[in-house]
Amino acid sequence: MASNAPVGKPTDMSSPRLPKVAGIDSTVPAPPHTVAPLPGVPSAAPPSDAALPPGVLIQDRLASWVSDLTTLHELTERLIKTDSLDGALREMLGAGAALVGARRGMAVLEPADGLGPTSTIGLGLAHADLGTIETVPRGSGSYGRLLDGLPEADPPGAGLPEADPPGAGLPGNGPTAPRRPARVPEPIAIRDVRTEEGLDPRHREVAARLGYAASYALPLATEEAGRLGAAVWLYDEPAEPDERRRHLIGLYGRFATEHLARLLQVERARARVATVAEELLPSRLPRVPGVRLAVRHLTGPQGGGDWYDALPLSEGALGLAVGSVSGTGPSALAAMGRLRASLRAYAVMEGEDPVAVLSDLELLLRLTEPARSATALFAYAEPAQRRIVLAGAGHAPPLVVGDHRTEFVETSLSAPLGMLTCWEAPSVELSPAPGETVLLYTDGLLRRTGDATDRAFARLHAAASSVPRADRSDPGAVADHVLRTLLPGGLDPAVEGEDVVLLAARFE
Structure with a gap:
């Protein structure tokens, strides 16, 4: 339908710029739906034009890499100071919003082993808004597809070699290959909720009610930690992160997942100790x-x-x-x-x-x-x-x-x-x-x-x-x-x- 057709070309992603880094300044304006970077965190410079002389191009790339490393260092330093699951999820949501250029988002903690705890944290979303988003069928929502599409956690003993089949070790038979770690799904980007194929009508209705037009969902999972949950950031206009932003949020997401996995183990240990104490x-x-x-x-x-x-x-x-x-x-x-x-x-x-x-x-x-x-x-x-x-x-x-x-x-x-x-x-x-x-x-x-x-x-x-x-x-x-x-x-x-x-x- 004509009413569902996108208006103009979707805006490319770019975060607001801070003063020049190593003499490099961005020429790409920030779209109106992006948010300012986190206080004290420098913004990375985009790659320079290929028409620049080779020396300037190398300098530009080096400056961009240094800026990206500085950004990740600042964000991970803030994350590592959190000592609770809720605090870490909130910090991760805020940092992720700065990296992908979004204003709002939500994180769902839902460990694949089913042992809990589970929680849902919002950024710029009221409790009622989170409840509205949860009415979208999981198969249509991006974070739900990530949670349901990842294989369940391996049983005890995962990561160890499987038992050798009959004949293993005999001439002509090689050793048994170790168990493969769980596969980590790819992030899911919905560039325009109005035109994306395969979305449930309820998804479009909720997006229109809450006023978001696009989303980017990242799995909170690694091969070692398994699936812990998922995070999704919401855009006010049709958009999606560029390749550089995807790379940065991917690196940050892996670090955040490992940190969450450690906090999860601590939380479970505390719960077990409290249970034992109460039973005594x-x-x-x-x-x-x-x-x-x-x-x-x-x-x-x-x-x-x-x-x-x-x-x-x-x-x-x-x-x-x-x-x-x-x-x-x-x-x-x-x-x-x-x-x-x-x-x-x-x-x-x-x-x-x-x-x-x-x-x-x-x-x-x-x-x-x-x-x-x-x-x-x-x-x-x-x-x-x-x-x-x-x-x-x-x-x-x-x-x-x-x-x-x-x-x-x-x-x-x-x-x-x-x-x-x-x-x-x-x-x-x-x-x-x-x-x-x-x-x-x-x-x-x-x-x-x-x-x-x-x-x-x-x-x-x-x-x-x-x-x-x-x-x-x-x-x-x-x-x-x-x-x-x-x-x-x-x-x-x-x-x-x-x-x-x-x-x-x-x-x-």
């Missing part, structure tokens, strides 16, 4: 008459050894415990699991005597893991009588929060578990008033504040004192208020440090 802790808190419980557990990127427990005991009693094992990572998680399981056993046998429970735990830790130390606090509570008997080993004292008082429980000083050949410290007894909440916490809550110990204790006391009266009847609200006050920015998962455990018990 109680799946839910028990319901015991006379007391209401709430817990908040925040973990760092490597997973620490902070733990908590709430164990129903005989005759309506309740055992409450918090503790921390030295170290981080899988070994600390394993030690935490063993320590918590042992404490539960000792609590069932002699929970009425917290000192005996911790003494048994000290002996076990000293005999089984002499190189590791731990802190622990165990409380034997009788909610019906509002009576608590507790003892601690190198652990911070509990905090009682009520309408008429906010004060720390005076516990005896003791070294952590595993630090002394013979450990024993007397227990203390307290009687919470009706409506008071007892807070048990790990040292990570204090250390994450970044303050000295005495100032951290003062801030914790002030945070507990400032709990609104309307929230004091809910132990979860009390814990949330304390955490928001002490850690207003939350627990940054990218920052190394201790875990945070806050266990609140409100007595009726």
Whole structure:
């Protein structure tokens, strides 16, 4: 139809020019739909006219190569500073837009192995715009064709030689060829959505609604990393990158894919550690008459050894415990699991005597893991009588929060578990008033504040004192208020440090 015919010749790609590089200046004007280059990144000079003298031609090409290398260096330096998948995808989208001369785009993270995580990031596109683009059938959209057209990731053992067939190694039979890496598809350029053949009508409708006329899609895949996803940049006018721009975005895309692959492995490792840590802790808190419980557990990127427990005991009693094992990572998680399981056993046998429970735990830790130390606090509570008997080993004292008082429980000083050949410290007894909440916490809550110990204790006391009266009847609200006050920015998962455990018990 005449209405679908292109108007004039599509504009060739060229990014806006910065001042001359090595005496070379561009004579090609920038099309109106391109964006300015990234701040601080020099723009590459195009090849000079073939009619120039040989010396000038060589100088022009050298200047262009230097400019291209400088551009890639600046962009990859920015990318390598990102430490999260979302941050890397956003940086990659912005840098890619500068390289191909587009204003908008989207990146889809969809690993071929199906293990996730998956996400969609937009550049210059609202969340609703991304949803509109996703209504286009995948077989018609360029990024969908890239995602669906790449073979699935090889199974475990990929890259290793396949098993030799019968007769291999005998005279006349050569060795088995190694498995070939996954094929990386070529980028897909749609120069004009209105006239491109084979597009679904929904694709043209979405392009008209969002106001883009062309697209360039790049696979986020390499032979080594396999398929991680795809990126697509959108143009306001019919256009496509020239050969030089395709080469630059191809180099940058391969580097970005390898960086994303590393971040993906880190993200998956963190998720596995967090899953293991959660499985080693109680799946839910028990319901015991006379007391209401709430817990908040925040973990760092490597997973620490902070733990908590709430164990129903005989005759309506309740055992409450918090503790921390030295170290981080899988070994600390394993030690935490063993320590918590042992404490539960000792609590069932002699929970009425917290000192005996911790003494048994000290002996076990000293005999089984002499190189590791731990802190622990165990409380034997009788909610019906509002009576608590507790003892601690190198652990911070509990905090009682009520309408008429906010004060720390005076516990005896003791070294952590595993630090002394013979450990024993007397227990203390307290009687919470009706409506008071007892807070048990790990040292990570204090250390994450970044303050000295005495100032951290003062801030914790002030945070507990400032709990609104309307929230004091809910132990979860009390814990949330304390955490928001002490850690207003939350627990940054990218920052190394201790875990945070806050266990609140409100007595009726």
